Amino acid sequence: MQNCADEWIRESNRRALLERIRQESPVSRVQLAQELHLSKSTVTDNITPLLREGIVQEVGVGLSQATGGRPPVLLKLNGAYSYIAAIELGFRAPLFALADLEGHILHRLTLSVPDGAAYPERLKAVCEKIDELLSCGGIGRDRLTVIALASPGAYSRHEGRYLLNPEFEDWDFSRFRDDLGRCFQTEVMMINDVKAATLGELHQGAAKGFRNIVYLSCGVGVGAGIILNGRLYSGTSGSAGEIARVFVPGISGPLRTRVEMNALLQKMRMQAPEATRRALRKPANRINFEDVVRLWKAGDPFTRGCIRDIAVVLGKMAAALVSVLNSERVVFGGEYLVFQSQILDILRKTILREAFDPIPVVGSALGKDAALQGLLSLACEAILDRLARST
Amino acid sequence: MQNCADEWIRESNRRALLERIRQESPVSRVQLAQELHLSKSTVTDNITPLLREGIVQEVGVGLSQATGGRPPVLLKLNGAYSYIAAIELGFRAPLFALADLEGHILHRLTLSVPDGAAYPERLKAVCEKIDELLSCGGIGRDRLTVIALASPGAYSRHEGRYLLNPEFEDWDFSRFRDDLGRCFQTEVMMINDVKAATLGELHQGAAKGFRNIVYLSCGVGVGAGIILNGRLYSGTSGSAGEIARVFVPGISGPLRTRVEMNALLQKMRMQAPEATRRALRKPANRINFEDVVRLWKAGDPFTRGCIRDIAVVLGKMAAALVSVLNSERVVFGGEYLVFQSQILDILRKTILREAFDPIPVVGSALGKDAALQGLLSLACEAILDRLARST
Incomplete structure (x- = not known):
């Protein structure tokens, strides 16, 4: 327990710093130290590699403190550090959104999949739509860190398969997730569409x-x-x-x-x-x-x-x-x-x-966007978890 | 975060040690160190005050380790360090049990409360029954650390009161809890009877x-x-x-x-x-x-x-x-x-x-005893929490 405590504390400090910067940007090192009850040097030690990697940016100076001294440098997440494609498949016309690490939606598209379209046709249409999203943003496939999918239905252990409404039986969501990951060489997260919408409402909507x-x-x-x-x-x-x-x-x-x-x-x-x-x-x-x-x-x-x-x-x-x-x-x-x-x-x-x-x-409060917003929260959190571990 | 980490680690180490000793007694310091990934000296530093206070006892020696050396001293909780009275009020004839810190039930009694008995009469009958339990065990009121009650009904915020079945309307459980605490000068925990039974099944029954x-x-x-x-x-x-x-x-x-x-x-x-x-x-x-x-x-x-x-x-x-x-x-x-x-x-x-x-x-798996067992788990945990903080 004690042996791994130091590493655990370092990682959880970095994760808490990233979360705070995400929620309150722009924010100074002094504010971060005060709000998270960390020493100034702990904050600086943890922020330095995040700045070097380009995950966090300095964006200007704030007001001087009442106690005097230099005005503090303000920090924010570098949205352009990585990108997320979020796809809500729970509608007849799936919604696509491209967002940056700050969770800002940069572009949106919808896709009309013809009823009865076969699986390869659906997969191809979705891949092309993701490429279209990326090109709207002028972003290469290599900067797409996560594809987050919201799909209807749920897995039944008893029946050993996803149970779906008839409207969605032309999709094969678990195969689809794997194929998308192979196609874009990136992590694909998949979550039930109602659960994604619930997360959206929790983080930014009526459940906040x-x-x-x-x-x-x-x-x-x-x-x-x-x-x-x-x-x-x-x-x-x-x-x-x-x-x-x-x-x-x-x-x-x-x-x-x-x-x-x-x-x-x-x-x-x-x-x-x-x-x-x-x-x-x-x-x-x-x-x-x-x-x-x-x-x-x-x-x-x-x-x-x-x-x-x-x-x-x-x-x-x-x-x-x-x-x-x-x-x-x-x-x-x-x-x-x-x-x-x-x-x-x-x-x-x-x-x-x-x-x-x-x-x-x-x-x-979010209406049709609830699931997209939930997917972005989920994807941002997964990326920040990974960055806190690896930086 | 870092500032309070040391105290947090100390308390959680002590709590983990007490839990392990409770579950696996008798157990040696070496076993505790191995199973909890703690250093031998951390275990010894934490066990010493627990022994001095009489919370933990040495109960003999185990087998020598394969690597040689003295046979290890075995530790267990000192059941007699404190006592718990658990009362299941969800039946027409309430069940009473006296247990020690190890959760062993030492005595059981039931109480027949006449239908329509007024509140003071009910309170008096329960207090006398608790005293009877204690005298069965030859235990003074000062060594009764917790009284744990399971009661039917639940609090409705909307109606601002406990909602009870008519069978139980002669009880006034929140007043009852306060009066018992005053009478015995001890902590009284109260929990819904179904929730208590659920905990019993979780810790020792069909949900384990x-x-x-x-x-x-x-x-x-x-x-x-x-x-x-x-x-x-x-x-x-x-x-x-x-x-x-x-x-x-x-x-x-x-x-x-x-x-x-x-x-x-x-x-x-x-x-x-x-x-x-x-x-x-x-x-x-x-x-x-x-x-x-x-x-x-x-x-x-x-x-x-x-x-x-x-x-x-x-x-x-x-x-x-x-x-x-x-x-x-x-x-x-x-x-x-x-x-x-x-x-x-x-x-x-x-x-x-x-x-x-x-x-x-x-x-x-526990039948009529489910709620009593749940109350004992809850009370033991509360006592160990307190001991981990205060020792």
Whole structure:
């Protein structure tokens, strides 16, 4: 224990310095020493190699201290030291973002993958999109340090495979991760899309500053992200929060058969009354999510009723989650965030009625960007961990 | 960080030594040094004050090492250094146990509190019982270091009070804790009874060696205990696992209205058919839990049906918990453990059908003692924490 304590302290000091510089840049050595309770010389000893490597930059001088002396030199992370490609595959049209080490998004793109495209075609399209991102930023492949992927679905130990919604069965995410790594000769991180969005909300969104959070996501898929004691809880094999197959009171099948987008579209196609069909202005069997949003915004009673029914079922699930986890707040996200003015209120009322200890419900602050932001946090942390060990 | 590192290392070394001595006694200084990766002199420096204080004892000599030299002196905790009174208040007849610092139970007693007894009477009865325990062991009040209480119910921030089943409303547990502390001039720890039982199963029962566990308890009350990453998860305000008020598919009210003992007795009283009433050999309105157990053991079809219905509902709850938490196993306990030969199989089948990733279900290994054992673990740890800081 004592033998490795010195190395442990050095590494954790460097990691704490990098984190602080990331969060508070620009910041002086004196500030860092004060805030982290380190001696000035410890800070200097640790910063020097980081400056030499170009991981940290000096960016000017701050105000002189009250006690006099030279004005302090200010430090920040060198964003251009390494780059991250983040990809949200949980939508029909995947989102791509290129970011620097500071987590600033430099470029964004989307990709339309034709339905039914075969695996090699998908892989090729994604690789080309990453190259397009890099060339937008004028960045060579060698400076891409991490590719971070958010994908739907989760691994079932019992079935020995990823369980995915039918919409995503043309993807083969574990093979995809390996192939991308080979193609770009870089680390590829993959995480469930709901968990990525949960991290995004935790670090920069509606869950910031809280320790125990339930992120409830609904749209193409339904799932929960769980923050416990300020950290993402993934479970024994990464499938914590996989609520899509859970049975909920008042409905006959599992949750997903009533709330996911396919179920919503199916109900609209089969049951929409004459007035809704007229407002739709196209054959009901061709209705898509954009049509549903338009009808809902126009106040169509049948569409509003469908969303209300979904919210009631989600509310029961949320009440159970809140009782089990004794969280501080529920953050609602996913494609159905567009309906939040109707859904949040129903979630609140159901939680108030059914949860052991009711808590506030708020909408996602990051919306469609939640998973991308979560991926960037995760990737930045992984890079800083590595730099703290190796510098 | 570096400034307090030395003190932190000293305290954590002492704590690790005490833990190791507790778990492996008798153990030599050389073994401790090897297993904890400490130098021999660090071990000796830390053990010396523990011996002087009488917290640790030398109990003989072990075998000589292969490398020769004197045979090593063996160490163990001095159980008689301090004593713990553990009280499980979750039953109609509370269980009392006196244990030493090694966690050995020296004496046990039960207390029958008359229904409707007023608070002062209850407090007096419990204080007298603790004194009786101490006198059984010939131990003065001054050597009682901790009183550890397991109580049903949980605190609701929303309602600003403990929520308890009606059976326990004559207790006022937070006042009770304070009064006991004043009476015995000692630390009183209080924890929810299901959480205490969960800790018992984790440290010495069916959850030993696992990292992610759901302990599902049913009987007078229904609740869940959650072990995540090897530790008890209590939630934001201590009410994690409070599932009694959760709504479950297939029943109209919250979980407790279908599975708790009062609901079971009520159903037996109201709906028992002629054959069951005959086998009961007393008026149905006077049926108690012992009668139910007797009828169930005799294979009475109506009673078996009641337990099956309860197991189906519990199974749905368990499947939801397992999906949300991605645990490794479910441990079933509480008064209904007596029905485990019927209940476990139904839980397994429901989890297999409805959980995202099915896992094994086993019965509690400690039975009625689970909460007492959990209280002793908790109290021993608190005492060792304190000794590591203060010695």
